[in-house]
Amino acid sequence: MSAGAAPLGLYVHWPYCARICPYCDFNVYKAANGAPDALTQALLADLGHWRARTGPRPLASVHFGGGTPSLMTPGQIEAVLARADALWGIAPGAEIGLEANPNEAAAFAGLARAGINRLSLGVQALDDASLARLGRDHDAAGALRAAETARALFSRVSIDLIYAREEQGPQDWARELDQVLALGLDHLSLYQLTIEPGTAFARQAERGRLVPPGDDAAAEMYLLTQDLTEAAGLPAYEISNHARSRKDQSVHNRLYWEGADWIAIGPGAHSRLGAHARGGRIAAEAARRPGEYIARAASGTAQAIETLDARAEAIERVLMGVRLVEDGLDTQRLHALTGHGVDEDGLSRGLARAQVRREGARIVLTRSGRAFADAVAGDLAP
Numbered sequence: 001m002s003a004g005a006a007p008l009g010l011y012v013h014w015p016y017c018a019r020i021c022p023y024c025d026f027n028v029y030k031a032a033n034g035a036p037d038a039l040t041q042a043l044l045a046d047l048g049h050w051r052a053r054t055g056p057r058p059l060a061s062v063h064f065g066g067g068t069p070s071l072m073t074p075g076q077i078e079a080v081l082a083r084a085d086a087l088w089g090i091a092p093g094a095e096i097g098l099e100a101n102p103n104e105a106a107a108f109a110g111l112a113r114a115g116i117n118r119l120s121l122g123v124q125a126l127d128d129a130s131l132a133r134l135g136r137d138h139d140a141a142g143a144l145r146a147a148e149t150a151r152a153l154f155s156r157v158s159i160d161l162i163y164a165r166e167e168q169g170p171q172d173w174a175r176e177l178d179q180v181l182a183l184g185l186d187h188l189s190l191y192q193l194t195i196e197p198g199t200a201f202a203r204q205a206e207r208g209r210l211v212p213p214g215d216d217a218a219a220e221m222y223l224l225t226q227d228l229t230e231a232a233g234l235p236a237y238e239i240s241n242h243a244r245s246r247k248d249q250s251v252h253n254r255l256y257w258e259g260a261d262w263i264a265i266g267p268g269a270h271s272r273l274g275a276h277a278r279g280g281r282i283a284a285e286a287a288r289r290p291g292e293y294i295a296r297a298a299s300g301t302a303q304a305i306e307t308l309d310a311r312a313e314a315i316e317r318v319l320m321g322v323r324l325v326e327d328g329l330d331t332q333r334l335h336a337l338t339g340h341g342v343d344e345d346g347l348s349r350g351l352a353r354a355q356v357r358r359e360g361a362r363i364v365l366t367r368s369g370r371a372f373a374d375a376v377a378g379d380l381a382p
Helices: 035-054 074-087 102-114 128-133 140-153 170-181 200-206 215-231 251-257 290-297 310-321 331-338 344-352 369-380
Strands: 008-014 059-066 090-100 118-124 156-163 187-192 236-238 241-243 261-265 270-273 282-286 303-307 356-359 362-365
Touching (some): 008 035, 008 251, 035 074, 035 261, 035 290, 035 303, 059 074, 074 090, 074 102, 090 102, 090 251, 102 118, 102 140, 140 156, 156 170, 170 187, 170 215, 215 369, 251 261, 251 310, 310 369, 344 369, 356 369
Parallel strands (some): 008 059, 008 261, 090 118, 118 156
Antiparallel strands (some): 187 241, 261 270, 356 362
């Protein structure tokens, strides 16, 4: 790889879960006997087909997501990493991350030996009643113990939490967030609960059996999140992600937000390639159902590949890029890569509402604008 070559990431989607959470709209399936080994072989085959498209570019990051990738055995993880290293080379010091559940703490040592160096722990709540409502199979005490186990084994640990849950108020959220901040971790992912179409929560909401906090209460919790994390030295660097310093930020996720290149394997996984070719960015989506993915991977037909037109690429870059709190959206780079700028009327509205500000060629969300990031980004999209 030449010194100026763009970074490349690898995402590995493991779709199996012991149970399906009612808020989840990811491409997930109940774990089935016999399928994991077949899926592993399909992942290895898919890697080989991707290598022909990317050329020799060492991997800056590898991320195992899902689903529940901590259900993978250390041997399965090692096989994927060894194949990726043989095909591209994993760059020295690369981030190798994995998402895990707290009740799988007994497996953490094996994950570390397999090569994982960053663990994202899906705690989601520190209230036992809320955890049961969210369909989680751990309790708050177990989550805190798992966090301590993870800290002893991995050089980098992050915790995921969900707020604006049913019957949760700002004081409730502040107590939970204070508990997590007291752990002294260097990264947190703090997500507002959204009711996604097709989920069990969406069906419950339609029937009036689920009533999340209103918009005003959710906005109050978002601003409270900013206050507490900033005071603890973990300011937001992206709408929902907080880190103690630049080195503690997620390398892999920044590839998404910055519009860099990544390849993705596993059922339903999405890839993007061609960060430096105007109007020629490749978008790929793998077959969604595990059985279909497994059947098609050996022949190289597991991925449906298309080329984005320049406007579609520009929209993606705006929607993702504006989420970065300090860097914001680089409009000069946007134009150089796609030939498009932002929507000027949308920008004028954002400036008038003090939701965005200009910093040279960059458009940056204001602190209040971050609470409406999706709407603001939609206004800016060309």
